[in-house]
Structures are given as structure tokens and as C-alpha cells.
């Protein structure tokens with residue numbers, strides 16, 4: 001004779017008995033899963049960057065107008081960016097340094113692109129607390145190592161933008177970049 005327990009039992013595909021209440025719970029969870037998926041898709045689409053944001057993600061700069069020994073300050077992703085056209089003496093000074101003695105050991109070659117070691121491209125943001133160092137504009141103090149000087153708490157960077165003295169913990173950040181022609185660099 002069938003019992004109450006039997007009437008509340010349905011058979012799952014694997015042959016395991018599943019009580020009706022469990023079946024209803026599973027069905028409800030599955031539905032919720034489908035619902036969440038359907039809602040998630042438009043949300044993810046909304047989170048995709050717009051064309052404007054993508055355009056801001058990278059910039060192109062023609063460096064041909066930067067005289068040897070000069071630098072320009074521009075903006076990349078809403079932060080200052082320095083592009084310096086290094087003089088041969090500045091390159092030499094950077095290469096003479098014992099890299100092992102540096103707080104963040106990096107060669108100039110590691111901070112520039114092959115064949116374009118004369119262009120030093122760094123963020124213009126001090127790695128201590130984020131001030132904008134001096135040294136990019138003509139006549140500005142460049143610090144004891146002839147690179148950049150952060151006046152906020154006295155960090156000195158050398159001609160490769162490496163931290164040499166003061167509280168900044170690391171070198172000026174080199175963003176991702178590539179030369180798309182002899183004179184045009186794409187940053188980001």
C-alpha cells in the first residue's frame with residue numbers, strides 16, 4: 001500500500017529518490033540562477049568601458065619637437081606624464097651608476113625601449129606620496145642627481161628617473177608604451 005512518504009517522493013534521473021519538497025527547492029534555486037544570469041548580462045555590459053574611456057586609455061605623442069636635454073609634461077589617464085629627451089651626458093651618467101646600489105635596481109635600458117634609450121618616459125608622480133616632482137620644465141630644479149626633484153619631502157631622482165635620495169621608495173613609474181614610428185610614441 002502506498003504511504004504518505006511514497007506520494008511525496010519523485011524519482012530523480014539517477015534513480016535516487018528525491019522528496020517533493022527537495023525537488024521544489026531545487027527548481028526554485030535553478031530559476032534564481034537563470035534569473036541572476038539574465039540580470040548579470042546587462043550589468044556587465046554597463047560596466048564595459050565606453051568609447052570615450054577607451055580613447056583616454058592610451059595617448060599618442062610626437063616626440064620630435066622635444067629638444068635634446070629638454071622634457072615635456074603632458075597628461076596620461078589624468079596624471080602627469082614626463083617625456084625627457086636625454087642628452088648623451090645624461091645617458092652616460094645613468095649608465096655609470098652601480099645598479100646594485102640602487103633602492104630599486106634598474107638600468108636605463110630596462111626603463112626605456114631598445115634603440116630609444118634617449119627617451120625617458122615616466123609618470124610625473126612622486127612614488128612617496130604622489131606630489132609632482134620638478135625638473136620637467138626648463139629652469140626647474142632637477143635635484144642632486146640631475147633628474148627630477150620632489151619638493152614635498154625632498155626626493156631626488158636621477159637622469160633615469162630612479163630614486164637616489166629622500167623618502168620615495170621606488171623609481172618613477174614607467175608606463176607601458178611603444179614607438180609606432182620613429183617619432184610617435186603610443187602610451188598605454
Ligand code: FES
Nearest residue numbers: 126128129150153
Ligand atoms: S611626495 Fe615626493 S617626497 Fe614626499
